[in-house]
Amino acid sequence: MTRLDETVLGPFANEPVLELRRSPVRAGLDEALTALDSRLPLNVPVLVGESERHGEELASFDPGSPDRVVAQAAVASASEASEAVAVAERGFREWREVPALERARVLVGAAAWLRERRLELAALEVRECAKPWIEADADVCEAIDFLEYYARAAVALDSGAELVQVPGERNDMRYAPRGVTAVISPWNFPLAIPCGMTSAALATGNSVLLKPAEQSPACALMLVRALRAAGVPPTAISLLPGEGEVGAALVKHPGVQTIAFTGSQPVGLEIVRAAAEVSPGQLHIKRVIAELGGKNCVIVDADADLDEAVPAIVSSAFAYAGQKCSAAARVLVHEAIADRLIERVAGAARTLVVGQAEQLSIDVPPVIEPSAQERVERYAALAAREGRIVARAGGVPESGCFVSPTVATDLPPDSKVLNEEIFGPLLALERVAGVEAALEIVEGLPFALTGGLFARDPATVREVRRRTPVGNLYVNRGITGAKVGRQPFGGNRLSGNGTKAGGPDYLHSFVEPRAVSENTMRHGLVV
Ligand SMILES: NC(=O)c1ccc[n+]([C@@H]2O[C@H](COP(=O)([O-])OP(=O)(O)OC[C@H]3O[C@@H](n4cnc5c(N)ncnc54)[C@H](O)[C@@H]3O)[C@@H](O)[C@H]2O)c1
Numbered sequence: 329m330t331r332l333d334e335t336v337l338g339p340f341a342n343e344p345v346l347e348l349r350r351s352p353v354r355a356g357l358d359e360a361l362t363a364l365d366s367r368l369p370l371n372v373p374v375l376v377g378e379s380e381r382h383g384e385e386l387a388s389f390d391p392g393s394p395d396r397v398v399a400q401a402a403v404a405s406a407s408e409a410s411e412a413v414a415v416a417e418r419g420f421r422e423w424r425e426v427p428a429l430e431r432a433r434v435l436v437g438a439a440a441w442l443r444e445r446r447l448e449l450a451a452l453e454v455r456e457c458a459k460p461w462i463e464a465d466a467d468v469c470e471a472i473d474f475l476e477y478y479a480r481a482a483v484a485l486d487s488g489a490e491l492v493q494v495p496g497e498r499n500d501m502r503y504a505p506r507g508v509t510a511v512i513s514p515w516n517f518p519l520a521i522p523c524g525m526t527s528a529a530l531a532t533g534n535s536v537l538l539k540p541a542e543q544s545p546a547c548a549l550m551l552v553r554a555l556r557a558a559g560v561p562p563t564a565i566s567l568l569p570g571e572g573e574v575g576a577a578l579v580k581h582p583g584v585q586t587i588a589f590t591g592s593q594p595v596g597l598e599i600v601r602a603a604a605e606v607s608p609g610q611l612h613i614k615r616v617i618a619e620l621g622g623k624n625c626v627i628v629d630a631d632a633d634l635d636e637a638v639p640a641i642v643s644s645a646f647a648y649a650g651q652k653c654s655a656a657a658r659v660l661v662h663e664a665i666a667d668r669l670i671e672r673v674a675g676a677a678r679t680l681v682v683g684q685a686e687q688l689s690i691d692v693p694p695v696i697e698p699s700a701q702e703r704v705e706r707y708a709a710l711a712a713r714e715g716r717i718v719a720r721a722g723g724v725p726e727s728g729c730f731v732s733p734t735v736a737t738d739l740p741p742d743s744k745v746l747n748e749e750i751f752g753p754l755l756a757l758e759r760v761a762g763v764e765a766a767l768e769i770v771e772g773l774p775f776a777l778t779g780g781l782f783a784r785d786p787a788t789v790r791e792v793r794r795r796t797p798v799g800n801l802y803v804n805r806g807i808t809g810a811k812v813g814r815q816p817f818g819g820n821r822l823s824g825n826g827t828k829a830g831g832p833d834y835l836h837s838f839v840e841p842r843a844v845s846e847n848t849m850r851h852g853l854v855v
Contacts, residue, residue: 333483336429337436340477342811343443343469346450348462348688357461360447361686364455372401372545374408375552375567377415381408386569388543391458391694392684392728398456399546404539404568406577412537412566413583416508419535419563424505428486428533432479435527437558439475442468442519442550449519449550456544457518458685458693458729463648466809470520471551473812475527477830482531485835496849503839505533506615507585510578512539512599514591515696516651518547524812524829525588525617526551526565532838534586535564537578541591543696545569579603582610586838590619593749593775593822600825617837619824621749622777623657624807627766627792628669630662632782633804637669640806642676644780645755646733647808649695650704654778654800654808654817658746659757660766666759670737673757674719677735682724692721694729695752701729704752707745708734711754715739718757749775763788767795777819780807797821799828 346353369387373380383402390396404412423431442449446468453464491499509529513522522540529536540548552567568574572595578584579602589599596618603614626644628637644656661669683690695701711717711734719735733753739745746756760766763783770779779798783789789803799819800810810817816831818824827837 331484332429332487333432333480337432337480337483340480340813342813343472343476345462345469346465348465354688356447357451360451361454364448364451368455369397370399370546370549372399372549372569373567374402374404374569375562376408376412377419377563377566386542386545386571388456388545390455391696394698394728396455398452401545401569403570404574409568409574409577410581412568413508413578413581415563416535416537416566417583419561419565420505420507422561423530423535423564424533426533428483431531431533432483434559435475435479435531438527438554438560439472441554441557442472442475445550449547452547452550453518454685456546457515457696459518459648460685460690460693461688467517467520470517470812471523474520474524474830477812478527478531478835481832481835485532485839489841491843496847498846498848499843501841501843503532503836504842506838506840507534507612508537508583509534509586509588509838510537510539510575510584512575512578512587512589512591513541513548515541515543516648516653518544519551521590522548523551525590526555528835529586529588529838530555530560530564532835534838537566537568537584539568539570539575539578542569542571575599576602580605580607582607584614585612586615586617588617593620596620597822615837617825617827619653619818619827619829620822621751621775622653622819622823623747623749623773623775624654624778624780624798625658625660625766625770625773626656626780626782626807627763627770628659628661628665629763629781629783629785629788630664631784632665633784634665634669634672636804637782638672638676640780640782641673641755642680644806644808646677646680646692646753649692649731650753650755651695651751652808654810656755656780656807657750659755660760660769661757662762663759666757670718670757673755674735677719677733677755678721680721680733682721682730682732684725684728692733692753695731696729698729700752701731704731704750704754707750707752707754708736710743711736711739711745711756714743714745763792767792770796770798774822775819776821777823778802778807780805799824799826
């Protein structure tokens, strides 16, 4: 049977990325950046329903040139957050009545809006988050993918679940939206992550209050503009820029039913704790979707193809300056090939070009802000004291939030460098007696987001698949770059509560099931 969503909307396909090697494409990027620069700083208002309040309480800046202010944003006050919940409750009652297929069409319209402006959006990510072009373009494509994918998935979900039927009764189960959803997002995928959580909530008929990361309010504004331009009622999507307090106020509010959070582990755990408290007037047990940080390990067996492993490890560790939640942080290498791998990874890391995100020739851009720069430097100094630094790339620009990509080895097992998420361009290499010893380490970690394996023996691959607790395991390839629909993404253990963004069951977190059983043998009016 052909699915309704595919009949009407066509099959889902990932948005093709730009071919950056073509000179007309590159010229388009330059033009988009020049046009954007002439409009800076942008203004990001608090958007609650139809109301729009401008302000300059928060600034986002270019991490590569901190003097360049990218956006001036208003910060939502406690009373605006409260007012936004009331507006979203109204918005929810309206939006849930829109048929699923109509909602899906609106989301597909928002995807088209983003697609038409993809160069402008990528340029904004280059400036606001120092995303290199290739990463910025991939982020825009992923945002489009989330809209297209969840639009279709929500139509399929709307038809309900198949139940056992017996004579005399009719059973059905439908999925209803839960209500007001607070979306709290990080800066490292400044369009795709808020878009994924927001579009999943909207596709299933919830209303959304979006609290974006303080580092990337302008990217979030573009998402809200896309959704509203495509037909999401302003009451169903509000924008509440600000720092953590704005998110915390939404989490506590009795009128918020669902919290979709992506960010660091400490903040995620605090949200889970706060959401467990029931306030007067609250009608729901709040649901928290928590997608948190990792400490991602790549296992390299003695028979691995190092020509494949070395570039994949280097790009997984250092692309976007190691600021992807999926980035490689530790390599556990079989002692038989450890010297060769360490030498080659160190050699490759030394040649990495560090520079401004807009330069197509760079490998590693700056980190997001001065505090991140200080944090990574602190861990690098600790690695030098407790172990041995085998590579540090040179040529790092002096101003801007740049950190030299660093490779460390010989660290003691209890080193913080091995056990805490650093979220920057610092990779630790460790010798292990074999795959079994590597698995013992991986199985003992509280983090379980992504992981990798380089090995040739199918029996080794089977064993690592069976025992690795991570949400996303990548075999004989890099460990970043999950694609919507192809690699549903999300972690386990303290890295997340098991939801899979871009996967077939993600939307279940945004709905509540309702089963109805009707006696069809009743007496009385014949229908
Ligand atoms: N698992 C995933 O899919 C995934 C994806 C991307 C990023 N991450 C993780 O996100 C982190 C980087 O992002 P970040 O620095 O923006 O994270 P963060 O936790 O500092 O902030 C995330 C969001 O939470 C808000 N916030 C801060 N304190 C809050 C509070 N007490 N209550 C409610 N909201 C609060 C912030 O303002 C921001 O909007 C890394 O740990 C990374 O691994 C995970």
